[in-house]
Amino acid sequence: MSKVYKVAVVGATGLVGSKMIEVLSEHKFPVGELVPVASERSAGKIINFNGKEFKVVTPAEGVAAKPDIALFSAGGETSRVWAPEFAKAGAVVIDNSSCWRMDPSVKLVVPEVNGDILDGKEGIIANPNCSTIQMLVPLWPLHKLYKIKRIVVSTYQSVTGSGMKGINQMTRERAGVDSTLVNGVPAYHYPIDKNIIPHIDSFADDDYTKEEWKMVNETHKIFNDYSIGVSATTVRVPVTGGHSESVNVEFEKEYDLKEVFEVLKKTPGVIVQDNPAENVYPMPLFAFGKDEVFVGRIRRDRSVKSGLNLWVVADNLRKGAATNAVQIAEQIIKLK
Amino acid sequence: MSKVYKVAVVGATGLVGSKMIEVLSEHKFPVGELVPVASERSAGKIINFNGKEFKVVTPAEGVAAKPDIALFSAGGETSRVWAPEFAKAGAVVIDNSSCWRMDPSVKLVVPEVNGDILDGKEGIIANPNCSTIQMLVPLWPLHKLYKIKRIVVSTYQSVTGSGMKGINQMTRERAGVDSTLVNGVPAYHYPIDKNIIPHIDSFADDDYTKEEWKMVNETHKIFNDYSIGVSATTVRVPVTGGHSESVNVEFEKEYDLKEVFEVLKKTPGVIVQDNPAENVYPMPLFAFGKDEVFVGRIRRDRSVKSGLNLWVVADNLRKGAATNAVQIAEQIIKLK
Numbered sequence: 001m002s003k004v005y006k007v008a009v010v011g012a013t014g015l016v017g018s019k020m021i022e023v024l025s026e027h028k029f030p031v032g033e034l035v036p037v038a039s040e041r042s043a044g045k046i047i048n049f050n051g052k053e054f055k056v057v058t059p060a061e062g063v064a065a066k067p068d069i070a071l072f073s074a075g076g077e078t079s080r081v082w083a084p085e086f087a088k089a090g091a092v093v094i095d096n097s098s099c100w101r102m103d104p105s106v107k108l109v110v111p112e113v114n115g116d117i118l119d120g121k122e123g124i125i126a127n128p129n130c131s132t133i134q135m136l137v138p139l140w141p142l143h144k145l146y147k148i149k150r151i152v153v154s155t156y157q158s159v160t161g162s163g164m165k166g167i168n169q170m171t172r173e174r175a176g177v178d179s180t181l182v183n184g185v186p187a188y189h190y191p192i193d194k195n196i197i198p199h200i201d202s203f204a205d206d207d208y209t210k211e212e213w214k215m216v217n218e219t220h221k222i223f224n225d226y227s228i229g230v231s232a233t234t235v236r237v238p239v240t241g242g243h244s245e246s247v248n249v250e251f252e253k254e255y256d257l258k259e260v261f262e263v264l265k266k267t268p269g270v271i272v273q274d275n276p277a278e279n280v281y282p283m284p285l286f287a288f289g290k291d292e293v294f295v296g297r298i299r300r301d302r303s304v305k306s307g308l309n310l311w312v313v314a315d316n317l318r319k320g321a322a323t324n325a326v327q328i329a330e331q332i333i334k335l336k
Numbered sequence: 337m338s339k340v341y342k343v344a345v346v347g348a349t350g351l352v353g354s355k356m357i358e359v360l361s362e363h364k365f366p367v368g369e370l371v372p373v374a375s376e377r378s379a380g381k382i383i384n385f386n387g388k389e390f391k392v393v394t395p396a397e398g399v400a401a402k403p404d405i406a407l408f409s410a411g412g413e414t415s416r417v418w419a420p421e422f423a424k425a426g427a428v429v430i431d432n433s434s435c436w437r438m439d440p441s442v443k444l445v446v447p448e449v450n451g452d453i454l455d456g457k458e459g460i461i462a463n464p465n466c467s468t469i470q471m472l473v474p475l476w477p478l479h480k481l482y483k484i485k486r487i488v489v490s491t492y493q494s495v496t497g498s499g500m501k502g503i504n505q506m507t508r509e510r511a512g513v514d515s516t517l518v519n520g521v522p523a524y525h526y527p528i529d530k531n532i533i534p535h536i537d538s539f540a541d542d543d544y545t546k547e548e549w550k551m552v553n554e555t556h557k558i559f560n561d562y563s564i565g566v567s568a569t570t571v572r573v574p575v576t577g578g579h580s581e582s583v584n585v586e587f588e589k590e591y592d593l594k595e596v597f598e599v600l601k602k603t604p605g606v607i608v609q610d611n612p613a614e615n616v617y618p619m620p621l622f623a624f625g626k627d628e629v630f631v632g633r634i635r636r637d638r639s640v641k642s643g644l645n646l647w648v649v650a651d652n653l654r655k656g657a658a659t660n661a662v663q664i665a666e667q668i669i670k671l672k
Contacts, residue, residue, distance in 0.1 A: 150639050154490035154582035156532050156573065174510070195621040196492050196573065196580045198633055198647045203612040207635045229639025233582040233647065237492065237532065238574055244532045246490035246569040246582075276539040285531040297534050299543045303486050303565030311534045311569065 004032030005333060008067035008091065010082065011074030012036030012047055012056055015163045016096055019322035020071050023291075025050050027326055030333070037062035038074070063089045069332065071325050072096055087123035092332050094125050094325045098210075101126040101218060108221050111327045112269045113140045118328070120335025125328055128222060129214040130320025131155050131234060131243055134312055136222055137293040137319070139249065141267050142260065143223060146251035146306065150229035153215060156237045156244040157200060158284060161316050162187050170238060188236065197236040209234055241288030242315040251306040257298070260308065264295055269319070274298050282313035290315055291323045340368030341669060344403035344427065346418065347410030348372030348383055348392055351499045352432055355658035356407045359627075361386055363662055366669070373398035374410070395421070403427045405668065407661050423459035428668050430461050430661045434546075437462040437554060444557045447663040448605045449476045454664070456671025461664055464558060465550040466656025467491050467570060467579055470648055472558055473629040473655070475585065477603050478596065479559060482587035482642065486565035489551060492573045492580040493536060494620060497652050498523050506574060524572065533572040545570060577624030578651040587642040593634070596644065600631055605655070610634050618649035626651055627659045 007024065011017035013036075024031055036047040036056045045056040057065070059082045070086040072079050073096040083093045083100065100106040107117055108126045110133050118125070128136075135153060142148070159166035165187035173193035188197055200211035215232040237244075265272050273282045274296040282294035293314040301307030314320055343360065347353035349372075360367055372383040372392045381392040393401070395418045406422040408415050409432040419429045419436065436442040443453055444462045446469050454461070464472075471489060478484070495502035501523035509529035524533055536547035551568040573580075601608050609618045610632040618630035629650045637643030650656055 152488045152584045152637075152639070154569075156492065156571070189615045190619060191621060194574065194576045195619055196575055196649075197619060198580070198582075198617050199612075199615065207610075207612050207633070231584055231637040231639040231643065231645060233490075233584075233633065233645055235492065235580075235582065238530065239532055240530045244534070244571075246534075246571065248488045248567055248569075248584075274543075276535075276543050279525045279535065281534050283526060283531055283533060285527060297543070297569065301488075301567040303488070303567040307567065309567060309569060313532075 002030060004030045005068040006033045006035060006065065007031045008035035008037050008062050008065065008070040008086065010037040010059065010062060010070055010072045010078065013038045013042045013045060014073060015160060015167070016073035016317060016321045019317045020073065020325060021047065021049055023318065023322045023326045027330065029326060029329065035062055035065045035067050059085070062086065067091045069094070069329050071329065073321065083124050092122055092125065094127055094328050096127040096321055096325055098129065098214065100124050101128065102221070108218060109328050110136055110222055110324060111331055112137050112267070113222055114224070115331050118331055118335060120332055122332070127321065127325045127328065128218045129211070130161060130316040131157060131211070131245065132215050132218040132222070133320050133324055134243060134293045134314035134316070135215070135245055135247055136219060138264055138267060138270050138295045138310065138312060139247070140223070141263050142249070142251070143225070145263065146253040146255045148228050148249055149252050150250040151219070152231045152248040153233070154246045155232070155234045156239065157234060158239045158241060158243055158316055159192060159236065160240055161200070161243065167240065192236060192238050194238060198233065200234040200236055239284050241284035242313055243320060244282070244284055245312045247310040247312055248301060249308045249310065250304050251308065254306050255308065257300055260298060264298070269293055270295055272296065272298070282311055284313055287313045287315050289318070291318050293319055338366060340366045341404040342369045342371060342401065343367045344371040344373050344398050344401065344406040344422065346373040346395065346398060346406055346408045346414065346422070349374045349378045349381060350409060351496060351503070352409035352653060352657045355653045356409060356661060357383065357385055359654065359658045359662045363666065365662060365665065371398055371401045371403050398422065399425045405430070405665050407665065408432055409657065419460050428458055428461065430463055430664050432463040432657055432661055434465065434550065436460050437464065438557065444554060445664050446472055446558055446660060447667055448473050448603070449558055450560070451667050454667055454671060456668055458668070463657065463661045463664065464554045465547070466497060466652040467493060467547070467581065468551050468554040468558070469656050469660050470579060470629045470650035470652070471551070471581055471583055472555060474600055474603060474606050474631045474646065474648060475583070476559070477599050478585070478587070479561070481599065482589040482591045484564050484585055485588050486586040487555070488567045488584040489569070490582045491568070491570045492575065493570060494575045494577060494579055494652055495528060495572065496576055497536070497579065503576065528572060528574050530574060534569065536570040536572055575620050577620035578649055579656060580618070580620055581648040583646040583648055584637060585644045585646065586640050587644065590642050591644065593636055596634060600634070605629055606631055608632065608634070618647055620649055623649045623651050625654070627654050629655055
């Protein structure tokens with residue numbers, strides 16, 4: 001008989017939480033018992049998983065259940081307070097919030113990139129920011145070959161990145177209902193439908209947003225290379241299927257474009273969609289619901305030595321959040 | 337009595353053509369007689385202008401009317417065939433298509449940048465590409481001060497850039513009508529609603545699109561500086577109010593960020609919208625219907641020496657097309 005695990009999902013009724021439960025099922029993760037955790041408000045609700053019903057419990061009840069693994073996606077404050085409690089009770093916590101990512105004692109993991117730093121003894125493991133994950137999966141094999149000097153990235157981020165609030169705001173705007181308030185809480189400061197908002201997360205002192213800083217700091221930590229220059233502009237677009245990124249890279253070493261294609265084609269977790277003659281390139285519409293990162297528009301940038309342009313799309317709720325967390329869990333149970 | 341002009345608008349029933357007529361009226365351009373020109377199919381239609389009615393005529397009838405000025409926006413093929421005919425008949429043609437832009441004998445003009453090259457003796461003058469115009473208006477004063485070494489730009493372009501076809505496709509998709517064909521003609525190869533398409537105009541041999549090459553070549557010609565490196569990724573988004581651009585610039589000389597703000601604030605045609613603390617930044621929703629170029633998210637890029645990030649938004653039908661053409665006409669009549 002193969003081993004099964006008690007798995008808690010904290011934030012089980014949220015957009016990423018429900019996606020985590022979906023991915024656990026799809027990936028046939030060996031869940032013996034699911035412990036769906038949410039706030040007092042949602043406690044008592046029923047979650048269906050693999051044909052069985054599980055009752056949503058409070059965080060305190062979740063800790064008392066002593067899960068082996070706890071996947072967190074319930075906001076930074078819940079993670080700050082409860083992740084250590086779950087870890088103390090013996091769970092390996094995989095946390096999707098930004099709360100623990102830059103803590104020097106916490107590993108920040110994209111399995112395809114630095115999954116080898118896991119040893120199965122972790123208390124809390126941090127899941128990186130969605131826009132960082134999808135950028136780094138294809139850049140990692142190229143960084144190993146040619147060493148990245150600088151990245152200039154502009155993002156086109158789906159409203160699903162703001163959870164149900166973002167989807168609700170766009171749905172209501174499209175239906176002609178009041179545009180900026182959802183249950184009294186605005187998802188964005190402005191209408192998003194047919195608009196573009198160059199502002200994700202709050203502004204830091206230097207007028208970059210925290211989302212932009214995440215792309216800088218998390219790239220350094222995950223690649224364990226603090227010499228890479230990263231300039232990010234993160235932007236919200238009226239899209240639902242996934243995040244897109246226009247990524248411009250400058251390498252230290254010269255590269256061969258054919259080799260770049262070959263390398264990306266055999267990179268785990270990457271699907272190359274690049275055939276301009278047939279109008280083949282990645283788009284959120286087709287990335288939706290997929291676990292992979294889609295890469296296309298791969299072309300030499302002649303405005304700089306060893307420059308390369310890429311267009312990178314992924315379902316931010318999947319590889320950008322739930323899938324990456326479940327993949328970390330899959331690696332952890334191999335180490336146990 | 338002040339002088340008035342006979343002004344032809346070729347493509348008068350199209351999206352840019354009607355905007356040209358609107359802007360001529362708003363700007364109180366001294367139109368003595370309007371000559372709206374369109375294809376045989378639209379000939380005979382009535383156009384209202386400043387309270388008077390004008391009948392749409394065919395291109396041949398337009399030439400026969402001997403206009404002083406002809407604003408063209410009827411596609412490259414119409415411009416190729418008819419612009420020289422109008423010019424021969426004595427008109428100054430201001431052409432919004434890409435047909436004549438790179439012709440060495442034709443001036444490519446953004447009035448705020450290189451309006452001084454006009455002498456009033458031109459036959460055909462080319463109006464640059466929408467995404468190029470809005471990028472160059474704010475970059476010009478900075479280029480003069482610090483000399484631009486390299487630009488990395490990613491665009492977020494409105495469906496209005498594809499004319500009525502683009503608007504119709506998005507409208508039909510939102511209404512649940514068949515998504516990719518409008519009157520049998522697809523505006524885009526894929527659905528655009530809630531999607532992002534990293535493909536504008538056709539692909540060139542090197543897998544860049546022609547739209548991307550326009551941003552390179554037109555920047556060189558308008559700035560009359562062929563040393564500037566330009567890397568462009570042009571992208572269609574489900575937006576209607578205007579084009580947005582994430583512009584990353586590397587200067588030759590060091591700059592002072594305060595000076596950049598001061599310079600941009602007094603640049604004609606530029607409005608600085610940059611106050612992160614109050615969530616003030618440019619967005620298509622608010623640029624719509626305006627003649628100016630809006631610039632914000634102005635911040636130092638520390639990943640490179642003398643790097644700067646800008647977020648640039650403009651109504652592509654206005655400053656990106658109709659307004660720029662009318663401004664050229666305004667300059668021409670001052671020289672006559």
